[in-house]
Structure formats: structure tokens, C-alpha cells
Amino acid sequence: MHSHHAASPSAEHIRRAPKVLLHDHLDGGLRPATIVELAAAVGYGNLPTTDPEALGDWFREAADSGSLERYLETFAHTCAVMQTREALVRVAAECAEDLAADGVVYAEIRYAPEQHLEAGLTLDEVVVAVNEGFRLGERNAAEAGHRIKVGALLTAMRHAARSLEIAELANRYRDQGVAGFDIAGAEAGHPPTRHLDAFEYLQRENFHFTIHAGEAFGLPSIWEAVQWCGADRLGHGVRIIDDITVKDDGTVELGRLAAYVRDKRIPLEMCPTSNLQTGAADSYGDHPIGLLRKLYFRVTVNTDNRLMSGTSMSREFEHLAEAFGYGLDDMQWFTVNAMKSAFLPFDERLAMINEVIKPGYAALRSEWLFAQS
Template sequence: MAIDQHGDAKLQGVSIRSLPKVSLHDHLDGALRPQTIIELAEEAGIEVPAAAADDLADWFEDQADSGSLVEYLKTFDLTIAVMQTRDGLRRVAREFVEDLAADGVIYGEVRWAPEQHLAGGLSLDEVVDAVQEGIEEGEDAAEAGGHDIRVGQLITAMRHADRSLEIAKLAIAHRGRGAVGFDIAGAEDGFPASKHREAFEYLASEFFPVTVHAGEAAGLDSIRSALIDGRALRLGHGVRIAEDLDVIEEKGDEVQVRFGSLARWVRDREIPLELSPSSNLQTGAVAAWGTKLEDHPFDLLYQLGFAVTVNVDNRTMSRTSLTRELSLLADTFEYTLDDLEAFQLNAAAAAFLTVEEREELIELIAEGFAG
């Protein structure tokens, strides 16, 4: 299957970009347009490593392709630096929604950490309001262009810091005003969800949904902590749940697998995995299985019945889109439109929406894939 320069491909005669999609794991500070970074950096007097947008895009991709989450995260120093003003945050959020709409996304959840955007003198409430303004401007622009899209904020705390309870309270304060869920992100190894148990207990008492980065830079203990201490309804990445699977025998297309207790719980409870194929390769999250997409345990998890979803993680760093991720998976594992639809239905069912809203989303996906 030929994938064009925009990451699109035709599958069974249908453009993958044209299909309705749900994006659950998409970082705002990892999704800036290179030209926007250059312009905002110039306004703020910040030096950039490349003066042309294409060259800057190359720089991000090269820097992120390190095989280490710690090195990968260093690229965010630049993007976060240009997101310290109300206007900068509004612009980035507006363009983010416009880019999602161009990607065929009809529902998205954008995660970002307000505590990282206070250097310009804004308060936590002000930065959340600025991002929400940008999101709504982007939704209006998409609607004017004939594309209906809805985007909710996942208010995120940095797991190596000590502000998680404060950020959890911020998320609740903005519930109904854009915030739909909570997350912790950043360096995973050494900073399990248990370190933020007070925040998670507070969120649970408020019946506020949580997703937790786990099973990316750390393994099964991190996933276990996300589920038990974090009370996570979804796993951010979660790809290393495959470490709890013992492949006993492979015969053709059939694989005999022995489940560990954690993997069986995640599979049987249909806890969604927010898998990000390209990013997982860049950060070394799947290094135990190999270095190429064909080595990624995505297909194994899918065939075993896990609730897999497809995500971009960071569009700028991975130079990707949801369309491209789906195109690459379809090409690598010979997926059909039915498979791609299953991934979108899994994501719709996992969205932090009401039952009625999720059912409506599922109907829109079914209609879109039916043509």
C-alpha cells in the first residue's frame, strides 16, 4: 500500500484521512506547527535550532528518535518555551484543533500540563482559560470549513513534581468548562502513580475520570500502580503490558499465549490501551521486541482481544498524524477497513464522555466507515 507524503493512503479504495477518527492521546505541547514555533520564538526572543519550518521539523524528528523517553522529552523545552503567553497558548490550541480536523478527527482529547506554562506571569486558571478559548476558536473554524469536531482537555500534572493535588483541584474547577479528565505525565521510571495517591483519591471522590501514563518507560509495576493507586480508567501507552504475556507457540496465524494476572485483568476488564506506534519506537518503549513497526506488539495485543486504540502522542516530535499512524499499521499488519473501524470504536467507547455522547460518536464512526 502506497503512503503519500502527507501520510495518507487508500485502503480498499478509501482515503484513510477521510475516515472519522477519535484521538485520545495527543499532547498539546507536542503538536505545534514548526512555523508557529519559529514565529512565537521570534516574538519572545528565543533562539531556535533551525530558521526554516521544514528544517525545524527535521530537527524535532532527529532529536526525538533517540530510543530514550528522557532524551525524547528534552525536545519539549522549546515548545513549552513559546507557550507562556495567553496569545501563544490560544494560537497553539486553535491550530491544534484545526490540524485534528484536517486529520479527520471528530472527537479529541488534548493533554497538557498547566504548571509548565506559568513563566509569563499567568495563573493556572488563566492558562487553562486561554487554551479553552483557542480550542473553541478551532472548533468554530473547523465548523465553518464543514467539519464538526469536539475537543476536551485532559488536565495533566507532572509526575516528578509535587503539585498533583493542586492540579487535580484545578481540573475539577474547570469541569464543565473544557476539562474532561486528568493525567500524570513526564519521566515515568521512578515516579509511579503511588506518589500521587492523594490527588487520585480526591479525583475519585469527585467521580472525575483519569488516564495515567504507564507501561512506556517503566514496566508492569508502573501499570499496576496506575490501576490500583491511580484508579486509571485508561492506560497512557500501556504497551509494556505485553511483558506479562508468554508466547508459548506460534503456528501460522495462530498464537498460543499464557496470560499473567495483570495482563488478564487489563484484557478482561477491557481497560483501553492508548498505543502510539511511532512514538513507542522512538522512545524505546518496545525495545524488548525490536526496533521496527513490525516488531511492535500492537498486533499481538489486538489479536488477543485487548482494547487497543491508535494515537499520535506527539505530532511534532514524531512528525506524524493519526492518518499516518493508521496507514502505517494497515500497511505493516495488512489490516482492513474493519480493523481500522474497530480501533476507532474502541477509542469512542473509551472517551471521557457520557454514555449518550459515546453512543452518538459510535454511530458517527459506523456511518463514516459504511461510506
């Protein structure tokens, strides 16, 4: 008979366990069938195939190819069908429904409003449409018996010059469904310090932001995001491992930046499958998340791009359970970390932890123990 800890939880338990998602791109999570329908509706004729299943495979393979050009091309297709109010409402609603069906109880979904202006929408109209879609998705999920709350994160692109404008936009809608701000795009040659005016503005406004850092690019990008820009959270942050030394006798030494990130409980939005695709890690077992969890960094588990990575929160946890032997206790630890790190008022975070997350895991644990006996 397996002990409570020895066996990994079943896929069904993992799916039903309450989960929290902080790093997920709206344009990286569309349903293939929806892409096909929207492309037909708006007359977009550049899809590699109009067979939904084959299209899903194409997205995963293109993202897996190791070619950055092909990887970026995948987003050109999703963005192309996300230019109208109707499309944005639908995609956002389906995002909330898909996450809820996978057991996600709270999610922050990010997107770059500046990438949805090709058909004449204004930045404000984009934000209003996506927020409307999330509310619709929450209602549809509730009717299907799944409770989810979704907040939007507005992303500015590193290589563009609109970051202050997007930060102001985020702050304008902070009480209408926008939870915070993010900066994304190629790290190399586009340091976050270029956008200091946006971060300083958000700090003056007492608003939240996360920065994509330490994914491909090393420690300098994490140091800048934390020390120059004052990031509340780090998008990815995998390369913090470069400041940690594991000695031959197994003792671990933290460099000053790693120690600071751990001491200050700066949340790391880790996306294991995505990191394997971009070459930031070689395998699930070699992913820094294992060591960082052991060292009690504020680690969270995320999907990044569910379509391109062919993943979901449940799949990420299945991979980690297989690689590191994680059980429900570990899942709860990661989930509570994520909820503590959410861009939500403190009382709401606490309520989610105490009324939704902990009771959810307690119920699954007793079910699990009963099944073992």
C-alpha cells in the same frame, strides 16, 4: 481483483475515515512555522533554526536520536513559546484545526498547566486560554467543513509536588472543556502511588483520569496505576505484553494482570511511532498492538507527539495497515474502542459512534467496494 480485505485502504480513505484520538500532547504538536513566529514575537532566540521546514526536521531528528536529553530539549523549545494567553489560544486552535483536517472527529488533548507559568499567567488563566483556543479551532474547522470536538486533559508532572492542585484545577473546569486528568513524566523512580491523594480526590469527585504507565517501565507501573490508583485508562501500557506468553504451538497465556486489564476493558492508549522512537518497540510489525488487537484488548491508536514523531492519526493507521494488513474494518474497531473509552458522557459517546463513526466507515466501505468492481 483484490478482495475487500486484501488491499489496505488508500491514504485518502484513511485520512477521510473518522478517527478518535485520546493521547496527544499539546506541546508536542505545534506547527513549525508557528514556533518560528511565536519565538520572534516573544523574543525567544534559542531555536536551532528559524527555517520552518528545517525546524520540523530538527524536531523529528532530535526526538529520534535515542538521547533523552535531546528529546526533552525539543519540549523546552515548544513550551518556551507557549507562555502567553495569545500563544496558547493560537496553538490550541491550530491543534484542533490540524486534527480535524486529518479526519479526527473527537480528540482529548493533554498538557501540563504548570509548564506555562513563566510569563506570569496563573494556572486558571492557562486553562481558560487553552479552552478558548479549542473552541476557536472547532469553529474554524467547522467552517472548513470538518466536524471535531476537543476536550482537554490536565497533566500533572510525576516529579513535581503539584498533582493534587492540578487535579482540583481539572475538576474546577470539568464543565468548561476539561475532560479529565493525567500524570506524566519519567516513570522510573516516580511511582504513581506518590500521587494517591490526587487520584483519591478525583475518585471522590466522580471524575476521570488516565495515567502514563508501562511505556518504558514494566509491569509494576501498570499494576500500580490500575490497582493502587484506579486509572480509567493507561497511557501507552505497551509493557502489558510482558505478562503475555505466546507458546511454541501458538497458544497464548495471559498472566493475571494482563487478564485483569483485558477483562475490565481497561483502555490502552497506544502510540506506535512514539514507542519506536523511545525504544519501547523495535518496528511497527513487532509492536505489541498487533497481538493485543488479536486478543481483543481495548486497544486504541494515538499520536502522542505529532511534531516530534512527524506523525498524524492517518500516518499511524498507514503504518499499521502496512504492518498488519489492517483494513477499514480494523480502523473502525480501533476508533469505536477509542470512542467507548472517551471521557465524555455515555449518551454523547453513543451518539458519536452511531451518528458519526459507523456511518462514516459505511460510506467509505461502499465507495471502496464500488471502486473495486
